[in-house]
Amino acid sequence: MSVVPGTEREKGPTMRLNWSPEDVVACWTLVDSDWKQVANKSGPTRLGFALTLKFFEQEGRFPEFTEEVPQAAVEYLADLVKVPPAEFTKYSFTGRTAEYHRKIRGFVQQRVRMRSG
Numbered sequence: 209m210s211v212v213p214g215t216e217r218e219k220g221p222t223m224r225l226n227w228s229p230e231d232v233v234a235c236w237t238l239v240d241s242d243w244k245q246v247a248n249k250s251g252p253t254r255l256g257f258a259l260t261l262k263f264f265e266q267e268g269r270f271p272e273f274t275e276e277v278p279q280a281a282v283e284y285l286a287d288l289v290k291v292p293p294a295e296f297t298k299y300s301f302t303g304r305t306a307e308y309h310r311k312i313r314g315f316v317q318q319r320v321r322m323r324s325g
Contacts, residue, residue, distance in 0.1 A: 223267055227280045236262045236281045238288055245312075246289060255282075255291040256299025261312050270310065272301060 227235075238246065238258060246258050259282060263271050271277050274297055286293040 223263065223271070223276055223278065225278050227278050229280075232278075232280045232284045235266060236284055238262070238285070251291060252295040252298035253305060254289050255286055255293075255296050257312075258285050258289050259296065259299075264312050270301070270312075274299065274301075 238261075242258070242261060245261065246254055249257050259277050260270060262281065262285065263277055277296070282293050282296050286296070
C-alpha cells in the first residue's frame with residue numbers, strides 16, 4: 209500500500225494512493241443522493257465536497273490534507289463534476305465551509321440506515 213510520505217497516522221492506516229481504473233469507478237462514483245448534495249456547489253467547493261464525501265465513505269473519517277486523496281480519484285471526480293482537477297488544491301479543510309461540509313457524516317449515516325432498514 210502506498211501512503212503519503214512523511215505522514216504516519218496514529219489513528220490507523222492511511223488511504224491507499226494507487227487505484228486501478230475499475231476500483232476508482234466502483235468506489236468513487238457519485239450516486240443519485242450524492243448528486244443532490246453537490247448540486248448547489250461550484251468550483252473548488254463542488255469538487256472538494258464530492259471528494260470529501262467519497263473519502264468519508266471509504267475511510268469513515270475526513271481527509272486532513274489534499275495529498276491524502278488519491279490523484280486518480282481527484283481526476284475522476286473532477287471529470288464527473290465538471291471542475292478542473294487543479295481546483296482541488298484551493299479547497300480548504302479548515303474554516304466554516306469545511307465544518308459545514310462535515311454534515312457529510314449525518315448524510316452517510318442516514319443512507320446506511322435506509323439501506324439496512
